[in-house]
Amino acid sequence: MPDNAPLQTTTAAAGLSRYGQIAAALQARIVSGDWAPGSAIPAEGALAREFGIALGTIRQAIAVLVQQGLLERVQGKGTFVRRGLSGASLMRFFRFGGADGAPVVPRSEILSCRAVRLDKAMAARFGLASGARGLAISRRRWLEQTPRLLESIWLPLPRCEALQQLPPAQWGDLLYPLLGSACGVTVHRAVDEVTFRTLAADEAALLMLPDAHPCAVVTRHAFDLAGHCIEYRLTRGDAFAFRYTADVR
């Protein structure tokens, strides 16, 4: 279970190797937006000259950020700042209806969105004190005429304040592109934990499933570029539609 501590520790220069220090400096450019998501970073030779280091050292620093998923190498094209997660990825846990396997973005219906006082555990996830303010969102996701997923989403305030000003009808179907455009937050990483239980009566009604039907629960912690938790989400869906593949080496 991830706690609130930032997950990338390259920001602390103390005790770091030379390439670790350079990696921290490059990460700062990504976090600040100086290097924008989707853009190419300067050539390795230019960076080596700028920092006054060997080409091998800049390559090691870049390898660290590739490994962290902040940068990606594109064969024959260069090294790019990775775009944030699209947010559609919870669908990878389920297979509803059509077997063609094409990625689908379910339609989003915002059931409620309100500012709340966060309890101690929720506040701690965001690095906030108990009683800090947050946004609590209830969302239902549809595929064609069937409700498929039920989501309870918590976001920290004031960081996601801009979302409150925007009518839910203008949110679109994906949360993460909205967090980017409205709040300047890039969601870079998510940790999903899957468990199973049965649906409560209110959940079953919203998902149009029988009371006490088995459901998969995906508990998500999402993180920004600096490694801070920026979203906590509980997603419920029909257990019998769950399908997930893991590769073990």
Added chain:
Amino acid sequence: MPDNAPLQTTTAAAGLSRYGQIAAALQARIVSGDWAPGSAIPAEGALAREFGIALGTIRQAIAVLVQQGLLERVQGKGTFVRRGLSGASLMRFFRFGGADGAPVVPRSEILSCRAVRLDKAMAARFGLASGARGLAISRRRWLEQTPRLLESIWLPLPRCEALQQLPPAQWGDLLYPLLGSACGVTVHRAVDEVTFRTLAADEAALLMLPDAHPCAVVTRHAFDLAGHCIEYRLTRGDAFAFRYTADVR
């Protein structure tokens, strides 16, 4: 869903880059057992001289095999041939009882083991013709006094013939070390697909759970060093004990 085609294609030299050809040559040494699991490979400089190539090229070739999981680098110690999977890893999908999180090997009870004719789909997984012979094993796994997992395992014959000669009482709790010692098969990779359904009456009785209780089903394809499917396994366990964490970047 993996099909029967070998998953590592570095064995075909045609159309490969220079480092790809070297990677194929190094893979052949691992598959043949010339480089044994757990052993260190020769120094990069020695390999570069042996193949008459630049140090950078041998490093690229080694990186390919590290990425495939055939080799692993150990900081300050060198590069090693990875040992096969231990076989205990299905437990990572479940959390039974004690919350201390220590890895546990459940006790194995072989319910049956018999040679069978494989149907077309099963034979195809192993690259065999319909009607080829295989070993069908039914196994129950216990933690203390409770049966936790029910497994149906298929292995190809004659490759796993040696298992038939060995009384189940001598098998021990883990299959993969046994496949290594008795049959010379190293299980290098497994692809697990998780779905959910309810237990059939006979399954429920063996797991001491109520009839039609929700269960997690893990469908495993396991592969040897050459990328051939060497095991197909269906594992069933209590859905409410399922717990799995996925990291998305």
